[in-house]
Amino acid sequence: MHELPVMNSILAVVLKHAASNQVKKVVAIHLQVGELSDLEDAWMQQYFDYVSKGSLAEGAVLKIERIPVVMRCSACGHSFRINVKDGMKPLCPECGGDKHSLVSGREYLIKNMEVL
């Protein structure tokens, strides 16, 4: 669905860094993607291949690392990981509190890129 704008954004950032670093070819791109994202690795690669055709990043491999969903308890400040797919109401393992805020799990970060 929204792979295309996301992949276009990734390509723009990659090409910007490639230009300022005298890069001949981008070999791989290391992404950190939150577990709340619905984008599948295989589709991200396919769409990236499509948008990067004819650029320095054509053929680059996306290395995708998933970042877990972490909540911070509003009562005691303890951070803990949750599994959003199990549908269980998460309670803070330290104090049992049920009010939390999201610390991580939404990100789309380009960590680094391997280049020639």
Add this chain to the structure above:
Amino acid sequence: MNDAVRIIEVKEDILADNALMAKNLNAELTASKTFLMNLMASPGAGKTTTLLATLALIGKHLKVGVMEADIDSKVDAEKIAAAGTEAIQIKTGGFCHMDATMVKTGLDAMDSPRFDLVILENVGNLVCPAEFETGAHLNAMILSIPEGDDKPLKYPLMFSVCQVLLVNKMDYLPLSDFNLDVFRERVRAINPDMTIFEISAKTGEGVDAWAQWLTARVKSVIG
């Protein structure tokens, strides 16, 4: 040596540009005393019908404008305008969501400072609109009974980015195996602070309470 692979540290958030744009847009809206609500739901959840029922109640207290986003049609804006509320249609041209830049273009076109409340009816789906901040003061979603009580498990991001949830088509509940208790528990698992209203846009059930809540929310920002 020339052909050795080297690593360039990038460390850039690719949604950062949009997030910054959204933050600035939100500040501009607040300064011009206009409240922006981003309404999201699946196709057929009853977004336009819920809007019409809501507008009938809040239109007396607030000057409201509607921004309809659709991939390619203007039927929704025509329905809203026929009911007496100013509406513009944004054709996203294949885009599955609105981003902050597109929202800003729409707000400028409708001269948004004239309004107390602008409602953005986002493109109908529970996936893409959740990823892109729009600058809204309030993210609202509708989930209708026929869609099923498992949706928080399938679309956790949408349920996590919204502050209010309208459970629509409550009149279908007796015909359905939708379990409201299980559903509420699944929503709270992802978003403990979600405010939930059970409504039927068709019969009007529960729309009053939602409209009052929304009016109070708008007034808390625009004064």
